[in-house]
Amino acid sequence: MKIIMSGNEAIARGAYECGATFASGYPGTPSTEILEEFAKYEGVYAEWSPNEKVGLEVAIGAAMAGARAMAVMKHVGVNVAADPLFTASYTGTNGALVIITADDPSLHSSQNEQDNRNYAKFAKIPMLEPSDSEEARIFIKKAFEISETFDTPVFLRTTTRVSHSKSIVEPEEPVKPEKRVVERLDPSKYVMVPFNARNRRIVVEERTKKLQKYAETFSENRLEWNDRKAGIITAGMTYNYAKDVFPAYSYLKLGMVHPLPEGLIREFARGVRKLYVVEELDPFIEEHIRAMGIKVVGKSVFPYTNEFDPGVVEESIKGRPVRSVGPQNLNIPPRPPNLCPGCxxxxxxxxxxxxxxxxxxxxxxxxxxxxxxxxxxxxxxxxxxxxxxxxxxxxxxxxxxxxxxxxxxxxxxxxxxxxxxxxxxxxxxxxxxxxxxxxxxxxxxxxxxxxxxxxxxxxxxxxxxxxxxxxxxxxxxxxxxxxxxxxxxxxxxxxxxxxxxxxxxxxxxxxxxxxLSKTTLRKKTFRIDEEKCTGCKACLGLGCPPISWHRFPEGSERTVPGKTKKQEGMATIDSAFCTGCTLCQQLCGFKAIVESGEVS
Amino acid sequence: MKNTTKTILLAGVGGQGILRASDILSMALMASGFDVKKSEVHGMAQRGGCVTSHVRYGEKVYSPIAKKGSVDILLSFEKLETLRYLNYMKPGARIILNEEELFPPSVNLGEADYPKDVVETTKKYFKNILSINATALAFQAGNIRTANTVMIGVVSRYMDVTLKTWGEILNDAFPKKLIAVNMTAFELGRSA
Structure with a gap:
């Protein structure tokens, strides 16, 4: 059966399908729905932890106990969880531990635009990156498998576009993985005092080498040979943007962005005349390829900031703006978000x-x-x-x-x-x-x-x-x-x-x-008494969406009620949106704000 | 290997039911055998800001968002929001706009004027314009909150989705007691 799902819903579905029974995290756009959706599946445990650090720690514990566990957070949440993260890389996981980092290029709902692929390299943890909902469903399962096979936490990175876009998914029946029971924790593996941690440090480097080898044959690192005039190395959502505008080029589509498959990259680079890396935010893949001594075009033409779209990819590669017949610089009043009426x-x-x-x-x-x-x-x-x-x-x-x-x-x-x-x-x-x-x-x-x-x-x-x-x-x-x-x-x-x-x-x-329910809220709503409003604008100081101010049409100005001063306009309240919070009434010095329906 | 993906861009203001409408369009397209992707940005959009949703369909869709200058149909739920996205439209694109006016804060504060010539400005660039009062039609259907279903009805005329499929999709999309009024709203939109 086919279903349209968001990337977040698909991650929750995939985790459920492969027998994950535990998830924790803290809400944060664009990651929130993953945990909300996962929590609805039967037989799973899911919790909002007070913050991402606690969320990761409880997931580490669940994995230690043998579960397939998932910790879910937005990009800046990983900063909060960074302390346990770096050491969990040393201890390994026993069961499976997948950390979801939902990054937010363009800062749609965030205070910064950090590229969390850097955390994968920094903490020496492999990272997968799906490009749409079906991949999200499949990749989360691969992430759990890699975690168990290599005894390592695994990152799954999304961006806002992957998390919140919807596309077609073909769900599968859930399976129960073999239960990994733990009798006793091995202190040399889990007690990270210097003596033990020094040994685990070596294990981490050996693990990375094994993962590098694994990356060469990983099913989601995919060569798509086509026109060899130009080749694009890309991962995640930017793959779709590039395919949309350059369907004829050859592609190396990376499902795993850390560690990178150097053999595949060399093979691909040899096979194309011009090599591009298409990636949002930091030149993460590009720098690695450069360090391999391969000539590649990346941030010299692509932007460092904001999310891309197919137009950005086309403009950057062609070196000229996309064609658009519409007006480019109309002066349109902006519509910034605002506190709700009655907030x-x-x-x-x-x-x-x-x-x-x-x-x-x-x-x-x-x-x-x-x-x-x-x-x-x-x-x-x-x-x-x-x-x-x-x-x-x-x-x-x-x-x-x-x-x-x-x-x-x-x-x-x-x-x-x-x-x-x-x-x-x-x-x-x-x-x-x-x-x-x-x-x-x-x-x-x-x-x-x-x-x-x-x-x-x-x-x-x-x-x-x-x-x-x-x-x-x-x-x-x-x-x-x-x-x-x-x-x-x-x-x-x-x-x-x-x-x-x-x-x-x-x-x-x-x-x-x-x-609050609508009935509790709107016990009364307010309107402006036109006879009393002096147009002083005091109520506008609240920035309340239902309150607006209208200039009188030319020639119909009046004098302020009871004064000789000329009045240029008047406030109005859209009672359809008024919640009756009374703030504007408290501010009005002229008793001009009255309950709707009240006869003044 | 020409890209044959089509795009409908839904635009308006938080609270107008745009995300719901784009979900329904996507389901109808999937049921009609198309590959479908759709994208919008959640989060702060809930709080009165601009909302857009790209619905893209075809044999194989890659990007869930369209580039500037490439959108086939603009379905604008609020009058002035139409202008904000004209540069996304391809030459000869179809523009469908709801005449409802929702004032942005700067207009509410008396600092800016609501643009008076939205249709005229749009006409300078695109000939194919359909301006309707979806809010009035929703009222006529019996529930003012069905304006987004009216808009679905309007755009349904230009999509390769059969009436039978629309009927099934709408039937599944609403709670039982709201199906009839939404069906009426859809039909009023389709014949507007």
Whole structure:
């Protein structure tokens, strides 16, 4: 039977088909759906771990116990998991361990564009790279087999285009692999003290040599001889882009990008007149080929940045832009993403944007409040960095920084990597106010559970983390809870906490609007009372999507109600999208925002 | 070895049901014996930004996204979004646009004007334009949220998919109580 699946769904399917029973990870675009889909299959265990480091460690344990285990994360998640990663390469796996790294060329939903193929080389771990959904389904199985055969963790790398594109897949029935039971862990293999690790270090190099040999005959490293005028070496999604525009050229399509099959590469290079490497981001394959002494065209014509498409490949090889009859430079108003109507972050960041403070931010929907008109967040580095950077700013500014430094992060982000840095503010005493914008979910990636929600990935009820008790235990003395829909109280609590010495914690608590049912949300909606609106634009400061401002047509301007000043326009609220959060009503100084249907 | 892959580019704003529509198009094409690939970007698109989805089909499809200047049909769910993707269209391409206007933030804030001449501008480059009010037709069908099914109905006229296949695909795509209204929306789109 044929099914259309995304690359992520196909990875989950392939893992299930080959008897993987264990998966862990942390949500992150474009990887999230892999674990969500895998968790639905029968007889498997899957968990959201608090962060990728824990996720990888539990998968290492599951593999030690003999399971086929998978750790799933986005590219920057591998940075978090890097510590266990490098040493798991030494210990090997007993069972099978596959680490999925979902990279994001073009930074569709990420803070950087790192090329995680470098991790394969760095950690001395083989890496497979599928180019579409059917390959994703097949490659994940090969990854598990390689892991068991060579006693090594294996990377499977996708990019956003592979993870989120859909193509036709032919699923197979699941099989049960032979169970590998472990009676006792061999200390010389698993206790990585210097003495043992030095020996394992040698094993790793020997393993890489074996894998190099294996790569020469690996079924997914494929020669496609055709017109020998030009040959393209490529892997992953870029293979499709190149085939789309240069179907007649010869190809060496690499399914394994580390280690590289040097024999195959030499054979291919000898067989074509001009050799290209088509790869997004770093010249990873190109540099290796150059080091082999082979002449190749790569980044001298192809871009280093952003994802490619067939047009980029064509333009780079032909050296001229693709033909397009459409207009190239129309001035079209941009449509940047925005916080949803009724979002609980809006009130909090409106207040922060009006205060004269540094606000260090973090990774989440709320990062969007750096934009106009809110401008309530001034930095974003990585998961959890808000607290550490706030602490650093406060310490560097000393007296001058008192009452001036705020760090904000979401509940899931705090759990991911904010706890140790909150401990640091208490231990090393800085004058910061840390805010947990607690919306009871991992909203940005699509509503995943975490230890603060009381429910697991597979839907079981469980212990719920209590932020207040945790913070108290860490040594935070002042802990306040606010409702971010109450602007006045939010402002006054912030003022009080900023004037207090030492770190304090404010928990801004209201569930994500997308978690609420439509009936709870829209008990009332608002509209503009046209008689009272002065066109002052105060409500526009919220950047709320249903609120807009319209200039009166020329000649029909009026004077501001009760004043002599000329009024140029008026606000409107699209009640179809209004959730009734009341923020705009709290801001309106003219009582011009009234409940829909209410007669004024 | 000429590349005979065809591309439909769906464009609009997060929340308009574009991803769902492109899924349905893809299933109908697969059921009609084509190789199909489709691609969009998830993530921040949920929060009111632009959404596009490339649906590509043919005997053997390689890339799930098309290059500029090569798309056969633009199915634009929002008026001004049409302009954003004209440079993806091939000469003589077909442009189908929904007249619904959703204001971007800069227009809401009174800093920019919503372009008034979308159809006229498009006509300068492409003759084959069909402008419809999918939202009104969806309302006529009985559920304003079926505008994306109306759009499927419109584009169905230009795809090698039989009415029988469309019927089966739509029947499978919706919960039972929404099948009838979506069938009506599809037919209204197909005859628009």
């Amino acid at each position: 609980p972050h809006r009130g909090l960041f409106y207040v922060l944007g009006k205060m004269k403070v540094f606000v260090t931010g973090d990774i989440g929907c709320y990062t969007l409040s750096f934009m106009k008109p809110l401008e309530g967040l001034h930095s974003c580095i990585c998961m959890g960095a808000s607290i550490g950077t706030a602490h650093g700013i406060s310490k560097a500014l000393r007296e001058k920084g008192k009452g001036k430094v705020v760090g904000v992060l979401g509940d899931s982000t705090f759990i991911h990597s904010g706890i140790t840095s909150l401990l640091n503010t208490a231990y090393n005493k800085s004058d910061v106010v840390i805010i947990i914008a607690d919306n009871s979910t991992t909203a940005m990636t699509g509503m995943q559970h975490h230890p603060g929600t009381g429910t697991t990935l597979q839907g079981n009820m469980t212990a719920t983390l209590d932020f207040e008790i945790l913070a108290k235990g860490l040594g935070i003395e002042s802990i306040r809870i606010i409702d971010p829909y109450d602007l006045k109280n939010t402002r006054s609590v912030m003022k009080e906490e900023l004037s207090r010495p030492g770190p304090s914690l404010v928990i801004s608590r209201a569930p994500c609007v997308l978690l």
